[in-house]
Amino acid sequence: SQKIEQNSEALNIQEGKTATLTCNYTNYSPAYLQWYRQDPGRGPVFLLLIRENEKEKRKERLKVTFDTTLKQSLFHITASQPADSATYLCAPYTNAGKSTFGDGTTLTVKP
C-alpha cells in the first residue's frame, strides 16, 4: 500500500541554522508534491508545490527538492527563525484531485 514517512522525531534547531525535513514515500510515483505548514489549532497553509520534472524549487528562505529515484523530497528552511516553528506536512499528489498527507514533522527553532 502507499506509504508516506516524514521525520519520525521532532526537529529542534538553533535560530539562524538550516532546518532540513524529510519526506519519503513508497509504493507509488506521484507526479507532484506539496508542502504545507500547520500551526497549533489552525488549518494547514500551502507553501510550495514541486513537479516530478523539477529537481528543486525555491521561495524566499524555503527550498524543496524532489528525487523520484530515491522517492524522497527534502524541505529546507535557511536562516531559520523562531517564527518558523510549526508542523510541516508533505503531500504527494496521487490522482483525481486528491493528495495524501504525511503525519508531519514538528519543527522548533530556539532563539
Added chain:
Amino acid sequence: NAGVTQTPKFRVLKTGQSMTLLCAQDMNHEYMYWYRQDPGMGLRLIHYSVGEGTTAKGEVPDGYNVSRLKKQNFLLGLESAAPSQTSVYFCASSYGLAETSPPYEQYFGPGTRLTVT
C-alpha cells in the same frame, strides 16, 4: 473574502447522536474536501467532491456522509456518532477543472473540534 469557513467550531456529542458540519467557501472553487486529524497524526481524507452534485469516498469514509448541493457548500454528516469519531475536522477547497487536473493548492478552514462521549 472569508475564504473557507466551518460551522461549528466546537461540538460535544453523545454516542449515537447525529450532526452535520457545514463548510462554505467563497472562492468559486470546484474541489472541496473533508479531512479528519487525530492527535499527532496527519490529515486523512474522508470524502471529497470535484464539483457541484458530485461526491467521492476518500481514505476513511465509513460512518460519514456528504452532500454538495451548492458549489460553495460541502456538508459532512455523522448519522450515529461513535467515540472513534472524536477528532478535529478540516474542510478544504481548491481550484480545478477536471479530474485530471494537477493539484492546485488547498485552502483550509479553521477546523471543527468534535468530541463524542
